[in-house]
Amino acid sequence: MIRKLGILVILASLLVAAVPVGDAAAQEEMGAVREAPAVRPAANVPFLFSAFALTWIVLWVYLVHVHRGQRRLEKMLGALGEENRVG
Amino acid sequence: MKERGGFVDSLLLALLGVVMLLNLYLIFYHAPVERTMGLVQKIFYFHVPSAWIAFLAFFVVFVGSAGYLITGREGYDRTAHSSAGIGVLFCSLVLLTGPLWAKPVWGIWWTWDPRLTSTLVLWFLYVGYLLLRSYLPEGPRRATLSAILGIVGFLDVPIVYLSIRWWRNQHPSPVVGGGSGSGLDPRMKAVFFFSLFAFTLLYVVLLRLRTGHARSEEAARTVLEERKRTL
Amino acid sequence: MNALTRIGAIFAKDVLVELRTRQALLSMTIFSLLTVLLLAFAFEPAAEESVLIGPGLLWIAFAFCGTIGLEHTLSLEREMGGMEALLLAPMDRGIIYLAKLAANTFFMFLAELLTLPFFVLFFNVNILPVLPDLLLLNLVGTIGFCSVGTLLVALTSQTRLKGVILPVLLFPVIVPLLLAAVEGTGAILRGEPAGTPLRILVAFDVIFATTAFLTFGYALEE
Numbered sequence: 001m002i003r004k005l006g007i008l009v010i011l012a013s014l015l016v017a018a019v020p021v022g023d024a025a026a027q028e029e030m031g032a033v034r035e036a037p038a039v040r041p042a043a044n045v046p047f048l049f050s051a052f053a054l055t056w057i058v059l060w061v062y063l064v065h066v067h068r069g070q071r072r073l074e075k076m077l078g079a080l081g082e083e084n085r086v087g
Numbered sequence: 088m089k090e091r092g093g094f095v096d097s098l099l100l101a102l103l104g105v106v107m108l109l110n111l112y113l114i115f116y117h118a119p120v121e122r123t124m125g126l127v128q129k130i131f132y133f134h135v136p137s138a139w140i141a142f143l144a145f146f147v148v149f150v151g152s153a154g155y156l157i158t159g160r161e162g163y164d165r166t167a168h169s170s171a172g173i174g175v176l177f178c179s180l181v182l183l184t185g186p187l188w189a190k191p192v193w194g195i196w197w198t199w200d201p202r203l204t205s206t207l208v209l210w211f212l213y214v215g216y217l218l219l220r221s222y223l224p225e226g227p228r229r230a231t232l233s234a235i236l237g238i239v240g241f242l243d244v245p246i247v248y249l250s251i252r253w254w255r256n257q258h259p260s261p262v263v264g265g266g267s268g269s270g271l272d273p274r275m276k277a278v279f280f281f282s283l284f285a286f287t288l289l290y291v292v293l294l295r296l297r298t299g300h301a302r303s304e305e306a307a308r309t310v311l312e313e314r315k316r317t318l
Numbered sequence: 319m320n321a322l323t324r325i326g327a328i329f330a331k332d333v334l335v336e337l338r339t340r341q342a343l344l345s346m347t348i349f350s351l352l353t354v355l356l357l358a359f360a361f362e363p364a365a366e367e368s369v370l371i372g373p374g375l376l377w378i379a380f381a382f383c384g385t386i387g388l389e390h391t392l393s394l395e396r397e398m399g400g401m402e403a404l405l406l407a408p409m410d411r412g413i414i415y416l417a418k419l420a421a422n423t424f425f426m427f428l429a430e431l432l433t434l435p436f437f438v439l440f441f442n443v444n445i446l447p448v449l450p451d452l453l454l455l456n457l458v459g460t461i462g463f464c465s466v467g468t469l470l471v472a473l474t475s476q477t478r479l480k481g482v483i484l485p486v487l488l489f490p491v492i493v494p495l496l497l498a499a500v501e502g503t504g505a506i507l508r509g510e511p512a513g514t515p516l517r518i519l520v521a522f523d524v525i526f527a528t529t530a531f532l533t534f535g536y537a538l539e540e
Contacts, residue, residue, distance in 0.1 A: 004176070012183050048126070049115040053108060060104045063292065067100055070299050071093055077306045084313045156536060211490035218486060222477035228539075232473045235533045236487065239469065242529055243491050250494035250518060257501060 110285040118278040136286040144174030152237030164230035169297035328417035342390035346429040350383035358440040368441040373503035411535025422464040459499040469530035472537040
């Protein structure tokens with residue numbers, strides 16, 4: 001329960017970080033037409049991308065951790081079940 | 088059989104890691120920057136897929152609930168419960184990212200947009216589902232009662248959405264919501280659908296993890312009881 | 319004994335029991351009046367504003383008093399052992415639901431009727447010219463409220479904090495009903511047609527009463 005809360009907090013704070021960047025970017029002049037979308041990317045995009053990518057990698061590692069724990073648990077339960085049947 | 092399930096899980100997990108990273112790259116480097124809103128529009132690629140996944144999750148709650156009432160098999164109840172938790176998670180994300188998008192673009196935190204407002208009611212519905220489960224002791228009774236709530240809740244979803252949309256028409260706001268699917272640049276559309284795919288994959292992985300966990304809890308309980316009986 | 323007779327019998331029993339003690343009815347009505355009073359203090363509406371915010375405040379009062387009443391009929395049944403007797407009788411569980419629905423609607427509607435004069439008093443709204451329309455809308459809305467409420471109270475009555483969790487579950491489901499009821503009441507008070515809200519309410523009633531009818535049996539099983 002606490003872990004889920006932690007994930008939520010991390011995600012939320014990252015999205016909050018997106019706001020000042022978004023504000024700054026929105027105030028810049030973006031003179032491009034919709035049909036020719038190759039506008040020069042704002043200088044902050046690499047930071048934005050890295051923040052999101054880093055968060056995702058951390059989350060993903062956590063998922064792998066949970067998955068591995070799950071495998072271990074299933075093995076142990078299988079062994080316990082065997083014990084019951086044999087013993 | 089457990090080995091095969093585990094292998095699929097590992098495969099999905101690995102795929103998910105790559106797909107989501109790719110998704111982030113596409114969102115920030117491939118998708119064009121929107122003309123009027125600028126960078127902040129990119130929240131759209133997280134906000135809307137989260138909303139679709141929340142609805143998908145609650146549909147799965149409905150299917151699981153109905154399945155449990157009809158068949159009585161616990162697997163359905165486990166799936167419903169797991170999906171509800173994930174649904175609430177994604178629902179919360181929608182409700183957090185919505186205002187974060189609205190504030191810089193329209194100057195106000197909340198717009199009473201029908202979709203966002205329905206999502207809020209949805210959030211309460213499924214938090215209520217989880218709350219009910221937490222107050223009931225484990226067992227078939229808990230599964231039955233929450234299954235009924237799961238069905239009632241899901242049937243309410245379209246009614247809530249339609250009624251809020253009707254209500255909004257009675258009281259139009261100065262801000263026009265929407266702006267998600269209207270006239271999207273084809274590259275934006277492509278990135279959006281990829282993001283949808285990535286989030287769906289995330290949902291599937293989370294669901295499998297949670298149901299696997301619930302199954303293990305159930306197995307542990309069975310093993311303990313067998314032990315008590317034989318000792 | 320056919321279905322209607324059965325429903326009538328259970329309904330009559332519930333009404334008789336209630337009329338003897340009048341506990342639930344009294345609590346519901348007084349709570350509803352108090353809510354209206356508190357809201358009158360909170361908003362101090364002038365006559366023009368009353369028509370704007372009155373319907374909303376009125377239905378909030380009804381919603382609160384409704385949750386109190388719902389709780390009562392079911393728990394009384396359980397405490398007195400009547401539930402077991404009902405479950406033993408060879409009839410569709412849905413019939414028990416319809417009877418409970420009728421009883422709950424009856425009590426809640428009574429409480430609402432008793433609240434309306436105070437509403438007129440505190441908010442200076444003239445409801446006499448539109449009374450029939452208003453009462454019809456109220457009835458349909460109350461049926462909808464009770465159709466969901468009767469089912470949900472069966473779900474929550476065996477939990478630890480049943481009084482607290484019932485509103486938490488009920489209110490989100492009831493949002494469309496409230497929207498339509500408030501819009502409709504407002505329209506009626508302004509003298510405008512209220513066809514659409516009424517239709518929404520009827521649709522709500524039908525959908526949820528049917529669902530509850532089908533699933534009520536599962537909720538009652540011990």
